[in-house]
Amino acid sequence: xxxxxxxxxxxxxxxxxxxxxxxxxxxxxxxxxxxxxxxxxxxxxxxxxxxxxxxxxxxxxxxxxxxxxxxxxxxxxxxxxxxxxxxxxxxxxxxxxxxxxxxxxxxxxxxxxxxxxxxxxxxxxxxxxxxxxxxxxxxxxxxxxxxxxxxxxxxxxxxxxxxxxxxxxxxxxxxxxxxxxxxxxxxx
DNA sequence: GGCATGATGGCCT
DNA sequence: GGCCATCATGCCA
Numbered sequence: 390x391x392x393x394x395x396x397x398x399x400x401x402x403x404x405x406x407x408x409x410x411x412x413x414x415x416x417x418x419x420x421x422x423x424x425x426x427x428x429x430x431x432x433x434x435x436x437x438x439x440x441x442x443x444x445x446x447x448x449x450x451x452x453x454x455x456x457x458x459x460x461x462x463x464x465x466x467x468x469x470x471x472x473x474x475x476x477x478x479x480x481x482x483x484x485x486x487x488x489x490x491x492x493x494x495x496x497x498x499x500x501x502x503x504x505x506x507x508x509x510x511x512x513x514x515x516x517x518x519x520x521x522x523x524x525x526x527x528x529x530x531x532x533x534x535x536x537x538x539x540x541x542x543x544x545x546x547x548x549x550x551x552x553x554x555x556x557x558x559x560x561x562x563x564x565x566x567x568x569x570x571x572x573x574x575x576x577x
Numbered sequence: 578g579g580c581a582t583g584a585t586g587g588c589c590t
Numbered sequence: 591g592g593c594c595a596t597c598a599t600g601c602c603a
Contacts, residue, residue: 578602579600579601579602579603580601580602580603581599581600581602582599582600582601583597583598584596584597585595586594587593587594587595587596588592588593589591589593590591590592590593
């Protein structure tokens with residue numbers, strides 16, 4: 390298996406978002422293959438970093454290769470990987486993965502739902518992997534987090550991002566085309 | 578201090 | 591497809 394180098398993250402956030410499809414993410418040994426991501430750029434009105442640094446988004450403005458985790462809608466956690474150059478405040482939102490390792494732990498956290506719903510969506514993914522504010526700022530190349538390159542290059546689907554009111558047209562959502570584990574189908 | 582808003586998801590029709 | 595729970599955050603007064 391191949392571990393991702395720091396130079397993987399220090400590139401353009403859109404490229405990293407696309408290249409994370411097919412990468413395996415584990416947190417404390419629980420996880421699977423990433424099949425859906427979205428890119429958020431610093432010049433992007435939909436990004437938390439757009440209006441400058443605040444207490445919540447401080448991790449986005451720090452070094453790349455760290456988790457930026459925040460609470461969404463008062464009840465769901467969403468996890469990002471900080472990318473680009475330090476201070477750029479760009480990040481990739483992790484939206485879905487194929488449950489492969491530690492499925493029992495995922496089911497303890499998520500309940501006995503269909504396998505395809507275990508990690509399909511940013512909030513579900515965080516719940517299944519046990520990601521909360523406690524993991525905000527963790528490095529992705531040190532325990533308990535682990536990222537391994539995939540050994541095939543997946544068919545990539547591209548589309549507009551989900552759930553936004555700003556910059557809704559930007560095609561910065563990426564997915565493993567045809568995967569059953571996506572949070573939502575990509576528009577044809 | 579008050580208030581509008583949201584990178585969602587579960588449940589209902 | 592629609593509704594809405596639920597609260598941290600950020601902006602404004």
